[in-house]
Amino acid sequence: AGPQPLSGRKVLITAGGTVERIDPVRYITNDSSGKMGFALAEAARDFGADVTLVCARTDEKPPGGVEIVRVESALDMYEAVTGRLSAFDAIVKAAAVADYRPLSKEDKKIKKKEDKLSLELVKNPDILQAVGEWKASHPGERQPFVIGFAAETGDLEKFAMDKLRRKNSDLIVANDVSEQGAGFAVDTNVVSIYGPEGLVEHIPLSAKRTVAERIWQIAAERMTRE
Numbered sequence: 001a002g003p004q005p006l007s008g009r010k011v012l013i014t015a016g017g018t019v020e021r022i023d024p025v026r027y028i029t030n031d032s033s034g035k036m037g038f039a040l041a042e043a044a045r046d047f048g049a050d051v052t053l054v055c056a057r058t059d060e061k062p063p064g065g066v067e068i069v070r071v072e073s074a075l076d077m078y079e080a081v082t083g084r085l086s087a088f089d090a091i092v093k094a095a096a097v098a099d100y101r102p103l104s105k106e107d108k109k110i111k112k113k114e115d116k117l118s119l120e121l122v123k124n125p126d127i128l129q130a131v132g133e134w135k136a137s138h139p140g141e142r143q144p145f146v147i148g149f150a151a152e153t154g155d156l157e158k159f160a161m162d163k164l165r166r167k168n169s170d171l172i173v174a175n176d177v178s179e180q181g182a183g184f185a186v187d188t189n190v191v192s193i194y195g196p197e198g199l200v201e202h203i204p205l206s207a208k209r210t211v212a213e214r215i216w217q218i219a220a221e222r223m224t225r226e
């Protein structure tokens with residue numbers, strides 16, 4: 001056997017759903033289980049990489065043999081990811097990051113009073129986009145290979161290519177979350193992987209671990225060419 005595809009590489013993977021607090025006992029989150037991110041972490045570890053896993057809310061047990069950084073909100077994840085960008089050869093954003101958070105987090109539990117209650121939300125920073133902007137503004141430095149995900153319900157190619165360009169990513173893995181066995185909280189996925197040239201590969205219904213291995217094989221080949 002030859003050398004492992006990711007030996008000597010340092011990779012950062014985000015997984016799980018961010019938690020956006022409303023008050024001490026209530027929050028907004030999403031259905032991400034962390035399974036896709038954990039499969040990517042396990043596959044990278046087994047391909048020889050030194051793995052950092054930035055992990056938001058999940059009920060799954062994280063894999064062994066990787067460094068785990070626990071975070072709660074999108075803002076926490078933003079800090080954890082953007083804090084040390086030049087230390088990584090690859091960054092994969094499999095987490096489902098909340099696009100919005102409550103404008104203010106109440107210190108005390110909100111009491112039941114009026115018939116109607118409205119919650120004001122503000123936009124969270126886009127972490128993937130921040131990574132892409134950092135790359136564009138640091139051309140001379142060691143740059144991470146950036147892989148984003150896209151959870152869509154149709155028009156995969158259009159949205160994936162738009163995200164790839166807007167967020168300056170090297171690959172976008174698009175899952176059609178309206179398909180059986182794809183996306184959130186299942187052990188399988190159906191994805192199409194896009195690069196700057198368009199569709200790179202479609203992976204039919206497969207275990208998330210199999211999908212993860214294929215993503216890393218494609219990434220490793222492109223990282224060597226860079």
Ligand code: PMT
Nearest residue numbers: 032033034035036093096097126127128149151183184185
């Ligand atoms: O965790 P599982 O249950 O296994 O489910 C896996 C998954 C469906 C969550 C995963 O495969 C996936 O698609 N993750 C990304 C979901 C998502 O947030 O997609 P998006 O289209 O909203 O975001 C596009 C990309 O931008 C993602 O890489 C996301 O991490 C990133 N993003 C989004 C918003 C934000 N504020 N910051 C970001 O970095």
